Amino acid sequence: MLHSGENLFWEGERFDSFCTVLDGWLFSYRLFGDGRRQILNLLFPGDVVGSWIGEAVAHCSVQALTPSKLCVLPQLSQMDLATRFPELAIRYGETIHNQLVRSECRVASLGRQSARQRIAHFILDLCCRLNVSHGKPLQAAIPMPLTQEDIADFLGLTNVTVCRILGDFRTENLIRIAGHELQVRDPEQLAEICEYDWLECSSASAEAWI
Amino acid sequence: MLHSGENLFWEGERFDSFCTVLDGWLFSYRLFGDGRRQILNLLFPGDVVGSWIGEAVAHCSVQALTPSKLCVLPQLSQMDLATRFPELAIRYGETIHNQLVRSECRVASLGRQSARQRIAHFILDLCCRLNVSHGKPLQAAIPMPLTQEDIADFLGLTNVTVCRILGDFRTENLIRIAGHELQVRDPEQLAEICEYDWLECSSASAEAWI
């Protein structure tokens, strides 16, 4: 269990465990010397944290965004894992491969898309991961515990820019924001803005690991 | 075998094979509607291309930068792979995990670093992957088949900016460029520029797969 704002581990720290998220939202991030922060990834139930091969030193920090439950898997030797639990090894490969695809899509977005495109991309990707993979319609409202500053740090922008563009999207009736929920109203047009091709919709589920 | 400039596969194409690079440099990339290109990853001997679980549709294209040799592994079912060749499954997990770490470091760089920092980061990372992992000193000259435009597309910049900053680095005596070779002359200062922490130096080798 982690409270919101609590860290699972810090960049540079030794972290050999291998966890999966059972419940809650977390994010991994890096801090720079001048205080800038880049959020690397959002972690939802079913995602893995850490490496099964046990990286000596964490390359990023991980923090809980909402109260979160994690399952720490017993640390086996690699060989044990692969030979005694081959289905676990397969699932690990799948999950980490999904994360890699997603990460590379983010590289493309950060490298070559405008602020407007990045934000559209972010919204659609989030809906895909949360709604579509759980069988809900894309337009279903999703919880939004991220502040605008979090979104900015995720997309390599500033909170001011995020605020302005979310405002635009709202007046263009592309999205609706109420309380801490976000709803996509016009996925087609959002997809057109950012050239989203609905490929990136694979996600994980927590049940698979239990 | 692939000639330089030749594509192994294209984004959106079906590609179920699972290859490893034996020789040469390749890169994966995405194109946007207006012709912009983002290079996602550089692939060196020892890296894997594609997924062992066979992604239905490739999320990016892969092109050879230099004449390249690839080893296409026979496509086994996942279970076969994990149970009959557990050491292969482990190696796959390691490699793909390394790629993920590297990709996330790039997200941080693209999201929060200046052009100068990104280029310094790129140079050091390249040297680490090529020299350090092969036991050579960091300062050893490395081949540089990438054009400045390639580097720009890798870092989310323009060729003009890359040209200007490489020029700066040269006059500051941080690097030396001769023909198609690049040599780092002052790794310390480059590391200071981009807050490089030498963590990201794990790499793969081709031999391990044979």
Place this chain on the structure above:
DNA sequence: CGAAGAGTTGATCCAAGTCAAACGTTGTGG
């Protein structure tokens, strides 16, 4: 109620993009 955090808005600035021209370098074919 009051304080702290988050969101909104306007004014200004700058790093990097864009456009354009000139200069090198490489390779090919007459």
Place this chain on the structure above:
DNA sequence: CCACAACGTTTGACTTGGATCAACTCTTCG
């Protein structure tokens, strides 16, 4: 061996998207 074409690099002038700075408002919650 030269010519010239294709491609890459370099440099200068100008533009711009998003950052920065700063004030103000709106929530939330003890």
